[in-house]
Amino acid sequence: CAMAEAPPVKRKREDEDGDGNGGAAAAPFPLAELRLRRVLRESARDKAVFLHGEVTGPSGEGTDALVILEKTPFQEEKLLDLLKKHTKLELRMHNDIYKTYHLYPPPELSEIKTTVVYPATEKHLQKYLRQEVHLICETWEDYKNITLPYIQSQSFSIQWVYNILEKKAEADRIIHENPDPCDGFVLVPDFKWNQNQLDDLYLIALVHRREVKSLRDLTAEHLPLLRNILREGKEAIMKRFGVPGSQLRIYLHYHPSYYHLHVHFTALGYDAPGISVERAHLLTDVIDNLVLDSMYYQKRALTFALQADKELFKRFQEVRQFPGTF
């Protein structure tokens, strides 16, 4: 689903500089000096826009930046202010009992979430460029022969995950931890969630063990880990945020955006990106399938959507005739 690629940046760092905080990244970002090169994508529904910008350095050289602007959800405690402290109210339409206006709020009531990746690589930019999408039905043979060699050839950096697991970054954001190196995990708010309202609650459980890339690697051996995530994750979210387990959608992505096993927790009422049937797998279903058959995910074909410009799509295309993938 195209929406699965929605804001903000999923952090696969192709441009690792080793210290996790160094280089150009440490300098303040000169937003007002940004030159706008192109709009990569817009989402009218999400009220988000993805920009390719360029910053010119002192010696005249340009450095790419990815800038994502996203309007933020309304906060309940600020609604009254919004109604009363607007700077202007313009009538746009009037028909019978129905009227529409444009309301212009003061700056402090209308922040825009701004995500900057700087310096950005071509991959960061490509990720947000809108593309044609096809379903791929990946058998276990396909996984071994096409997908796994692709994953291994990419050497995606997931240093940012290790930074969290090792408390080198975001340690203050941890909601819950089970420290067991084999069956433990860390639960953190996802970057898409600002924690101001429960409506779009979104947390991620990152497992401590490092060799499990995705759903495809799971067997009955991982049931204790998966059950810990399910039970402790629900308990921790109930305790901290008061949201009961029956109002949480708990799932894995296949394919995930990074190949270190993680589980998504979103509010059931939240139409989050990436919850559609061709990408999401409910954790309870995954557990049931592994109980039914330890090798379930080494037998079953898995269907997912791929953009036509992705390297993995091209590798499938070499082996098969398109269209007619699915």
Add this chain to the structure above:
Amino acid sequence: CAMAEAPPVKRKREDEDGDGNGGAAAAPFPLAELRLRRVLRESARDKAVFLHGEVTGPSGEGTDALVILEKTPFQEEKLLDLLKKHTKLELRMHNDIYKTYHLYPPPELSEIKTTVVYPATEKHLQKYLRQEVHLICETWEDYKNITLPYIQSQSFSIQWVYNILEKKAEADRIIHENPDPCDGFVLVPDFKWNQNQLDDLYLIALVHRREVKSLRDLTAEHLPLLRNILREGKEAIMKRFGVPGSQLRIYLHYHPSYYHLHVHFTALGYDAPGISVERAHLLTDVIDNLVLDSMYYQKRALTFALQADKELFKRFQEVRQFPGTF
């Protein structure tokens, strides 16, 4: 899916006053004097909020108003201004090359679309009131003891389905038919699709046999039927609309909205209602599961979302303790 009910107001006027412009509707709406009674619903994804307000008249009597606030999509021609003319830029997070900020724009760059229905009837307000939704994990025992008796007690009318199958209605809309009484089906455009654009392509396959209520009834016996729907449905859509099978999402709902087996075909790029993991089941997955185990759907727990005011929810609630459904 609740999101299907998103803004703007669908205008079924329950409060017709004849001239289309009379009564309280003609008076300017005193937004700043509005008393906020309650938040009916919020949508974090759409950045919208639905409010029940009250305006107090000169003689002290209150009149209900429905107020919808919705942030607007970014306008391309204003992006540069937004980057350069912000009143403040606050760093919120920094990890490696990734930073997030809150950007505070000047009022003229951050209008909020405001829809007012005034005076509003109880029906206007009810329409936007959020119903609490819970996940139910339905085992096969639950199905037999709770769900099946409920379905049988409801005597839902599906005469409209039979009308289509017998060509008593919509015969001119049929895109494809396999007339076999056991393994055949009829493919028709869904009512949500106006057929004007392929963007939101939506068709439904209705099976000829009448005793299959849902996914729960399927066994390996139905594989020929399901494979016919998959193959012939894709072929017919390619032939008529030019959309290849790899760009179709083909799935069943559990629970369906009516208990006569049917399969949904939607454009892969279309974020259609009802495609989320807690409701949709890909037809290819259903086929694979039945090949793996003919009794798969008579063994596996199935998870779905239910509004708390629904009869079926109440029947589950009588048997279980809530919260803790899931």
